[in-house]
Each structure stands twice: as C-alpha cells, then as structure tokens.
Amino acid sequence: MILKKGARYFDFTASGLAFSPILKRISSFLPCYANTHSDTSTHASLTTQLYKQSKEVIRKSLGLSEEFSLLNVGSGSTGAIKLFQELMGIYIPPKSRQRLGVQTPSNAPYVFVGAYEHHSNEISYREGLCHLTRIPLNSQGLLDMEVFKQSLSEVNGEIIGSFNIASNVTGIITPYEEVSRLLREKGAIVAFDMASSSPYMNVDSSLFDVCFLSPHKLLGGVGSCGVLGIKSKMIDTSLPPTFGGGGTIKNANRTNHEYLENIDYRQEAGTPGIVQLLTSALAYQLRNEIGLDLIHRREKVLTQAMIYEMKSIPALTLYGNLEAERLGVISFNIGGVSPFDLALELSEKYGIQTRSGCSCAGPYGYDLFGLEDSASELGMKPNWIRASIHYTHSLEDIEYFISSLKKAIKKLRG
Numbered sequence: 001m002i003l004k005k006g007a008r009y010f011d012f013t014a015s016g017l018a019f020s021p022i023l024k025r026i027s028s029f030l031p032c033y034a035n036t037h038s039d040t041s042t043h044a045s046l047t048t049q050l051y052k053q054s055k056e057v058i059r060k061s062l063g064l065s066e067e068f069s070l071l072n073v074g075s076g077s078t079g080a081i082k083l084f085q086e087l088m089g090i091y092i093p094p095k096s097r098q099r100l101g102v103q104t105p106s107n108a109p110y111v112f113v114g115a116y117e118h119h120s121n122e123i124s125y126r127e128g129l130c131h132l133t134r135i136p137l138n139s140q141g142l143l144d145m146e147v148f149k150q151s152l153s154e155v156n157g158e159i160i161g162s163f164n165i166a167s168n169v170t171g172i173i174t175p176y177e178e179v180s181r182l183l184r185e186k187g188a189i190v191a192f193d194m195a196s197s198s199p200y201m202n203v204d205s206s207l208f209d210v211c212f213l214s215p216h217k218l219l220g221g222v223g224s225c226g227v228l229g230i231k232s233k234m235i236d237t238s239l240p241p242t243f244g245g246g247g248t249i250k251n252a253n254r255t256n257h258e259y260l261e262n263i264d265y266r267q268e269a270g271t272p273g274i275v276q277l278l279t280s281a282l283a284y285q286l287r288n289e290i291g292l293d294l295i296h297r298r299e300k301v302l303t304q305a306m307i308y309e310m311k312s313i314p315a316l317t318l319y320g321n322l323e324a325e326r327l328g329v330i331s332f333n334i335g336g337v338s339p340f341d342l343a344l345e346l347s348e349k350y351g352i353q354t355r356s357g358c359s360c361a362g363p364y365g366y367d368l369f370g371l372e373d374s375a376s377e378l379g380m381k382p383n384w385i386r387a388s389i390h391y392t393h394s395l396e397d398i399e400y401f402i403s404s405l406k407k408a409i410k411k412l413r414g
Contacts (some may be wrong), residue, residue, distance in 0.1 A: 007351045012388040013168050013329050019220030022282045033219040037247050054281035061284035064205045069263045073226040076214035077195035078120040080228035086242040090128040104129050109158040114143050116167035118360045121193045141321040164223035165197035169359045170320025172330030180207040197218050203327045215280035225276035232263050245269030303328040309402040318370045328389025337412045339385040350404035356385045
C-alpha cells in the first residue's frame with residue numbers, strides 16, 4: 001500500500017490507495033502495450049486478449065453470470081449510471097432538450113431510488129426523461145419499505161429501481177434482497193449502485209439486472225475506470241450504439257455504415273481505458289485473494305471499536321442508525337466545531353486523512369439533519385466529517401484516530 005510516511009488514511013470511501021504489486025504488474029505489461037481493435041500485430045493482439053481477460057476476471061470476482069456484459073466507462077459509477085440512462089433512453093443532454101423542446105413524456109419509465117443515494121444516482125434521474133420517486137426514511141432512519149410497497153402499487157408501466165447497496169455517508173446497507181423481490185414482482189429492472197459496497201462484499205447477481213461499479217475505491221484501484229455491468233439482453237442492438245465512433249464500426253462507405261454485433265465493442269467507442277480496466281481487474285483479484293470473509297470480520301471489529309470510543313466523546317453526533325448492518329463508514333459532527341476545520345487540523349497536525357462536506361449526498365444529509373425541504377430555494381447545506389474504516393487498519397490506528405480527534409477538538413474549542 002503506497003502512503004506517505006506518517007500519514008494515516010481514513011478516506012477509503014472516496015478512493016482506495018495504490019498498491020505496489022499491482023503497479024509492478026502494470027509496468028511489466030507496458031513494454032508490450034498497443035491499442036486494441038486489431039489482431040495483426042503481436043502487441044495489439046496481446047493487449048486485446050488481456051483486455052478481454054480483464055473483463056472475465058472482474059465478472060468472476062463479482063460472481064456475475066454469463067448474462068452480463070461489462071462496459072468500460074470513464075468516471076466510476078457516475079459514468080456507469082450515465083451510460084445506463086443513455087441505453088434506457090432516460091438521459092438527454094440539457095442543450096438537446098432545450099433545442100428540441102423535449103418534455104418528459106407520460107410513457108416515460110417510473111424510476112425509484114432510495115434515501116441513501118449519492119447525487120449521481122438521484123440528481124441525474126431528476127434531470128432525465130423519467131418519473132422519479134424517492135423512497136424516504138422511516139422513524140428508525142432506515143429505508144421505509146412500507147412506503148416503497150405502496151408507491152410501487154400505485155404505478156403501471158415501465159419501472160426501474162436504482163438503489164445503492166450501501167450508503168457512502170453512514171455505511172448503512174440497503175435491504176437489497178427485499179428491494180429486489182418487490183421490484184421483480186412488478187416486472188421492473190433492478191439496478192444496484194455498488195460504488196461503496198463492492199470493495200467489501202458481493203451481491204448475488206440473480207438479484208439485479210444492472211450494477212454500477214467504481215473500482216478506484218478498492219485497494220490497488222487507483223487509476224482504474226468505472227464499469228457498467230448490464231444483462232446483454234437489455235441492450236437494443238436494433239438501434240445504433242449510444243455513440244458511433246471508432247471501434248464500433250464493422251464497415252462504412254461514404255453514405256452508409258454498419259455496426260459490430262459484439263455488445264462490448266458496440267458500446268465502447270474509441271480507444272478504451274485499457275490500463276484502467278486492467279487495474280480494475282487486478283484490484284478485484286486482490287480483494288478476492290484477501291478474502292471477503294476476512295474483510296467482513298476485520299471491518300466489523302474495527303468499526304465497532306471506533307463507534308464505541310466515539311460515543312464517549314462529548315457533543316459528538318454520529319449519523320445514521322447505529323444498530324443497522326453497515327460498512328465501515330462513519331460520519332459525525334462535533335458541537336461548536338466546523339467539520340472543515342476539524343478535518344484540516346487532523347490532516348495537518350496528525351497526518352489523518354479524512355473528508356468533510358456532504359459526501360455528494362445532500363438529500364440524505366437533509367434527512368440526517370432533519371432539515372425542511374423547499375421547492376423554491378435551498379437552505380443550509382448539511383456538512384459533516386467522514387472517516388472510513390478499512391480492513392488494512394489496525395486497532396492501534398483506531399486508538400491513534402480517537403486520541404488525535406480528542407486533541408484536535410480541544411484545540412479548536414480554544
């Protein structure tokens with residue numbers, strides 16, 4: 001794990017760290033690097049084969065069935081969500097909407113999202129050609145499944161459920177099996193955002209049709225691409241690809257053209273992120289070699305230890321239901337102390353790298369802070385400090401964090 005000497009990294013929910021053996025593996029390949037889309041030179045043929053193998057490694061690491069295609073996208077789960085919406089006819093650029101005067105049609109799909117979503121899996125649907133319903137929290141701070149059932153019963157037509165598996169703010173895990181069952185009963189498309197969860201767990205692929213992945217959040221995933229996993233049958237090959245560029249064309253003359261049948265090539269216009277995908281595959285392979293059971297056990301113990309110690313700190317507010325099943329994501333505030341000042345003090349004085357802000361999950365922040373919504377204007381922006389517990393941490397790391405946190409609070413309070 002590559003980290004500056006003296007630094008303590010507690011920002012894994014934002015991004016993983018680089019891993020020396022993976023970088024060495026990448027470096028060993030680079031002398032034979034070439035563009036894909038050719039088998040008439042040894043280097044291009046080798047790169048193309050390695051690219052295909054990388055997708056197969058990711059598929060097997062996640063336990064995805066052969067029904068799924070894996071598409072290389074540019075920017076984590078956000079890029080995957082965008083491509084999915086393009087394939088479903090939901091996303092259209094704002095300038096195109098303005099030019100064409102496009103309004104959301106009555107036969108647009110009904111999209112359901114949860115309360116824990118980050119902006120990409122909620123705001124993007126607000127801007128899309130769909131009817132969006134956000135499922136609220138119940139009195140326990142968990143997804144209100146009764147409201148979800150009722151909301152589903154009130155709609156008829158094409159339905160898409162797009163839910164994250166785990167919150168990137170509190171780590172709370174969505175009851176994804178029940179969510180899937182309810183959506184399946186309505187014949188809906190089930191999409192799961194696994195940006196925060198896939199570094200630590202797998203979800204049975206029989207429960208979903210689509211998944212959004214951010215491999216850069218894995219240990220060793222720095223510099224990787226986003227990945228869209230989607231059942232091949234969902235892609236309408238009677239239509240052109242979402243962008244008709246190089247690598248998607250079977251043949252073309254001055255007036256006519258024909259696209260490739262292979263779904264992966266059809267939807268990956270231009271030179272794909274070859275090294276990025278290889279990095280993604282190696283990061284998932286590393287995760288599986290460490291072992292998901294070991295990861296789960298270590299994270300659970302370390303997270304419980306952290307929460308136990310934090311509860312004893314005066315005026316500290318921990319967000320989210322602390323009894324719910326969760327990943328090692330802890331967001332909190334200290335009464336009378338700015339989360340931005342606190343994050344900066346921890347970093348500059350103690351080498352502890354955390355993150356402050358709204359974690360790109362403003363609507364969930366409004367829930368956590370009990371703020372009122374307004375359709376006409378935005379109120380106070382909810383902010384907090386977030387610390388990520390990782391299986392590479394030790395109990396000594398947790399003790400150092402708590403000790404440093406207490407000292408930083410004391411200083412900032414004067």
